[in-house]
Amino acid sequence: MTLKNLTVNQDRLWDSLMEMARIGPGVAGGNCRLALTDFDREGRDLFVRWCQDAGCSITVDKMGNIFARRPGSDPSLPPVATGSHLDTQPTGGKFDGVFGVLAGLEVIRTLNDHGIETAAPVEVSVWTNEEGSRFAPAMVASGVFAGVFDLDYGHSRADVDGKTIGEELERIGYLGEETPGEHPMKAFFEAHIEQGPILEAEEKTIGVVTGAQGQRWFEVTLTGSESHAGTTPMNRRKDALVAASKLVTAINEIALAHPPHAVTTVGMMQVSPNSRNTIPGSVFMTVDLRHPDDETLSQMESELRAACAGICDPVGVEAAIENIWCSPPIAFDTDCVAAVKKAAGAAGYGNMDIISGAGHDACYISRVAPTAMIFVPCEDGVSHNESESATPEDLAAGCNVLLHAMLERASA
Numbered sequence: 554m555t556l557k558n559l560t561v562n563q564d565r566l567w568d569s570l571m572e573m574a575r576i577g578p579g580v581a582g583g584n585c586r587l588a589l590t591d592f593d594r595e596g597r598d599l600f601v602r603w604c605q606d607a608g609c610s611i612t613v614d615k616m617g618n619i620f621a622r623r624p625g626s627d628p629s630l631p632p633v634a635t636g637s638h639l640d641t642q643p644t645g646g647k648f649d650g651v652f653g654v655l656a657g658l659e660v661i662r663t664l665n666d667h668g669i670e671t672a673a674p675v676e677v678s679v680w681t682n683e684e685g686s687r688f689a690p691a692m693v694a695s696g697v698f699a700g701v702f703d704l705d706y707g708h709s710r711a712d713v714d715g716k717t718i719g720e721e722l723e724r725i726g727y728l729g730e731e732t733p734g735e736h737p738m739k740a741f742f743e744a745h746i747e748q749g750p751i752l753e754a755e756e757k758t759i760g761v762v763t764g765a766q767g768q769r770w771f772e773v774t775l776t777g778s779e780s781h782a783g784t785t786p787m788n789r790r791k792d793a794l795v796a797a798s799k800l801v802t803a804i805n806e807i808a809l810a811h812p813p814h815a816v817t818t819v820g821m822m823q824v825s826p827n828s829r830n831t832i833p834g835s836v837f838m839t840v841d842l843r844h845p846d847d848e849t850l851s852q853m854e855s856e857l858r859a860a861c862a863g864i865c866d867p868v869g870v871e872a873a874i875e876n877i878w879c880s881p882p883i884a885f886d887t888d889c890v891a892a893v894k895k896a897a898g899a900a901g902y903g904n905m906d907i908i909s910g911a912g913h914d915a916c917y918i919s920r921v922a923p924t925a926m927i928f929v930p931c932e933d934g935v936s937h938n939e940s941e942s943a944t945p946e947d948l949a950a951g952c953n954v955l956l957h958a959m960l961e962r963a964s965a
């Protein structure tokens with residue numbers, strides 16, 4: 554077998570995924586393996602045992618991030634790394650995150666099978682609390698690693714019972730010694746199910762992820778005036794909910810005016826006083842604008858502000874728009890993206906460039922290491938659901954692309 558034709562073991566990858574899925578079973582065939590619970594510890598222990606059996610050394614940092622390293626021939630080189638997360642949503646699937654971790658393990662097992670030596674070490678990481686469902690925010694430990702949050706902030710995040718990440722890391726035995734971020738990487742790749750419907754619809758096996766879209770979150774408060782639903786003539790009303798309804802439609806139009814990437818959502822609305830025979834005096838609503846290009850995102854924000862003024866001013870409703878959070882678009886490293894594209898093409902997999910709609914650990918890691926991602930299709934684009942499903946063939950294809958992209962970055 555030449556290096557060029559090297560492929561991973563599809564059945565072994567699948568069997569490992571199914572074995573991991575037995576830990577923290579859900580109620581409908583998926584998983585409930587929340588971050589830093591006993592089930593998470595069991596999953597971590599299994600991963601560590603598998604990596605040690607494959608000859609890896611293990612280090613853990615102070616956020617509980619695990620790094621399993623297969624040595625290279627040149628000890629002066631930082632590792633070419635991959636990884637994702639083992640925690641799940643409360644009603645999560647068997648593949649979100651877990652695929653990226655076990656694909657990394659399968660890369661190492663494949664290199665071992667064929668006695669292949671790389672110049673740079675090859676490493677697989679497990680990032681703590683990616684999902685953010687037990688401890689907010691999401692991706693907190695890769696965020697600490699990348700210097701987005703400090704360690705005290707990371708340790709002090711608490712669940713609904715007041716238990717903190719720091720306490721729970723200590724309890725399950727994963728409070729490591731290494732300072733997060735003091736761990737250079739030559740490159741980082743994350744393989745992940747798409748969690749959306751595009752690859753399936755386009756009949757492509759591999760998504761070459763070029764970046765992640767930017768997000769801007771707003772809170773909008775519209776203030777009109779409350780008055781009697783029976784006695785106030787239509788021309789004398791300042792109905793905040795009527796204005797809000799027009800604004801919801803206008804926000805939807807903003808996305809439709811910037812195809813194909815723009816998405817906009819009003820996901821939450823509170824009407825006051827919320828009484829059936831009083832004209833609504835005020836409405837609070839959230840607005841979520843997303844686009845991969847920052848300039849377009851700014852354009853969408855001005856359209857939001859213009860729509861708001863255009864709807865509210867003529868009817869005497871006051872509008873306050875507060876920008877509460879911004880996450881700029883991310884462009885992944887061009888060399889790493891090229892390595893993914895080349896590996897997919899060489900293997901003959903149908904592939905397309907794609908932009909991640911969701912956040913991933915790779916988004917934070919991209920701030921401190923050259924990074925790219927590999928997507929594979931999942932059935933109907935469904936994720937964060939126990940019915941989440943992917944085929945053994947597609948998962949192996951993603952793992953083969955990961956193998957060859959990593960080999961390319963590890964050889965030089």
Ligand SMILES: [Zn+2]
Nearest residue numbers: 638649650683
């Ligand atoms: Zn994930």
